[in-house]
Amino acid sequence: MTRVVVIGAGLAGLTLAQGLRKAGVDVRIYEKDAGMEARFQGYRIGLLDYGWSALRACLPEESYELAVATSGDLTGPGLLFDDQLRLLASGDEIGPPEDARVVDRHVFRHVLAGGLQDRIEYGKKLASFSETTAGVRAVFTDGTEVSGDVLVGADGGFSAVRRLLLPHVGFQTADLGGAMGRTQLTDQFRRLVHGRGTMVKGPGITLMLGRMEFRTPPGKLGLPPTDSYVRWVMLIPPDHPAGQPSDQPPPAIAVVRDLLRDWHPDIVDLIARADAHNSVIGFAQVLDQPVTGWDAERVTMLGDAAHLTLASGGNGANTALRDAETLCARLVGDGDLRAYQKEMLERGNAAVEFSKQNQKKFVPSSVSSSGSS
Template identity: 70%
Template sequence: MRRVLVIGAGLGGLAVAQGLRKAGIDVQVYEKDTDIEARWQGYRIGLREYGWSALRTCLPAELYDLAWATSGSLVGPGLLWDEQLNLLASGDQIGPPEDARVLDRHVFRHVLFRGMQDRVHFGKKLASVDETATGVRVTFADGTMAEGDVLIGADGGHSVVRQLLLPHFGFVSADLCGAMGRTPLTERFRRLVYGRGTMVKGPHLNLMLGRMEFANAPGPLGLPPTSSYVRWVLLMPPDHPAAQPTAVMPDVRKVVLELIDGWHEDLTDLIKQSDAFNSAIGSPVLLDQPVTAWDAERITMLGDAAHLTIASGGNGANTALRDAEQLTQRLTNDDDVVASLRAYQTEMLEYGNEAVEFAKENQKNFVPESAPAKAL
């Protein structure tokens, strides 16, 4: 039986592992975190039709149904307000695409983890990989080893697998900085974002709002108890003082409230009532060049390891699930492992790099203009 090793238990890594297990392939997943709850997973993602199609391929029917049951609708127009909540426009250009449904990242990861407890090994930080004539051998930081026929690097934007395959690749900062958080969904706040999404355009700041309203509460379904919420992201120019790196993480709510002082009280109260624990501020990074083909024959990558995107309506997650579907199909149906991975690599690099470029262009629609320089 073919044996596949997956490095990383994020969305893409768990999806491909579910797909391979469903196909009867021996798959083992190695994750550097100590357990499934060790790391905050972010907020909602908009999963498009091709993302759901990939899930249908990779997941058993009961898990696909569970993902759908805990997703949320995006019915209704996107809204554009000014900072005093005067409606400027509404339409389909604001928010995720109309064919999307939203999922909470943390809850969704638990859906993908279900039934995989005996195949996911935590506390396994990758140290090295050796490719042999017939397979791969990996060594972890704790000194343990594993062997298989194929290695899939699904270990995220700062992928160790990518560093081993393409050590000359580096990072550049995206022209984007934001503070983000979530606030329990109430009727008062629902009116701010009753459709696909909302943008509030303030002076040199844009506040993006998105509703994550679960069709069915996750808790009673055996998933992490999570209440419906409004996800907010305050975008600022990268040269804004609040966007500069700091040695100590500030109170995100305090920073945001200072920035939006004088805005409508519904907006300031939205920030005041947000969850302090699940908040962050920072600037995303991109690879300094498009990913190119690598020489390894039995090592491949998926998701951000192969095409690091910035947040763009679930663009990265949808593309990672597409990777998982393609790898599942090729490793299941093709007898020649090396040829199947080469074919996957060629196709994935084309659409993956296109997804990165789309995200880079799309961000220009949301980054606010810098304030004019003051005369000396």
């Protein structure tokens, strides 16, 4: 394999590039964002054993150790409280699985990009690609072109590569909207989520809390300084004014504070002290049909570009990392993209279905609009 062109500098694309670079393959990454800091990257994600195994296979040792050093441990059972923080249950089924360790998406992306800076070009939005007798050529909206032996779509749920490969595959907006954000971790808030995760149930509303407490502060290791935090997520009742998609959603903190105003003071305080710049309301997008394959010989995809999962599955990033590991092995080995495609889609579509089924346990019952201001 002479050159691999990767579209997208997200978690899976960077992991693939690290594995190819380690194997001596010429790999170049083209990212539509203007830079690594161009937009908010999200919150903590739980990496399972197979996610860490994929990282160990692809990353150089120093990058893998850096990922471990900036991860967070999940110890103790998950907790279920009512809205006045009376304990209802404690058990392993609440929160991420026991073998998970959490990473912060923004910090983790910087870890994965380590050593690849001279191989990433930003501000490159894919316009088209074509297969040639010599390989594949990609054209960007700025008029520039690149060529390679294989092109990989690692450009996320709104993948330009998928749109060009499979223009008949569209989107559906999930029925439920979610408000999410983060609040700096303090002793007061650590008590709310000292296990693997916390679920707080009130009338018609479920609030989910997760702790991102870095083993080592990222700033001490040359990464973006980031405080440990509590990530919170609340599904918005469908009959609430903010429970429908909008081009201009209201501020997340205001919506959540209103809905939880009669909850325990520590919960109210957690939301009141949240980081306003990193708190949002959003509605998940899913593909309107599963991807079952494509005809291109030298173009493939991985991660959300091929199988867009809901966050409720807790498996999207892990599945994407395994895709990267599998594709890297194929590209370095026999180059059989058809075999990779079959394995990846079977695994990925199963992950999508699991995320849809798992969402049911988080769905709140309807509340009357009188609960809103």
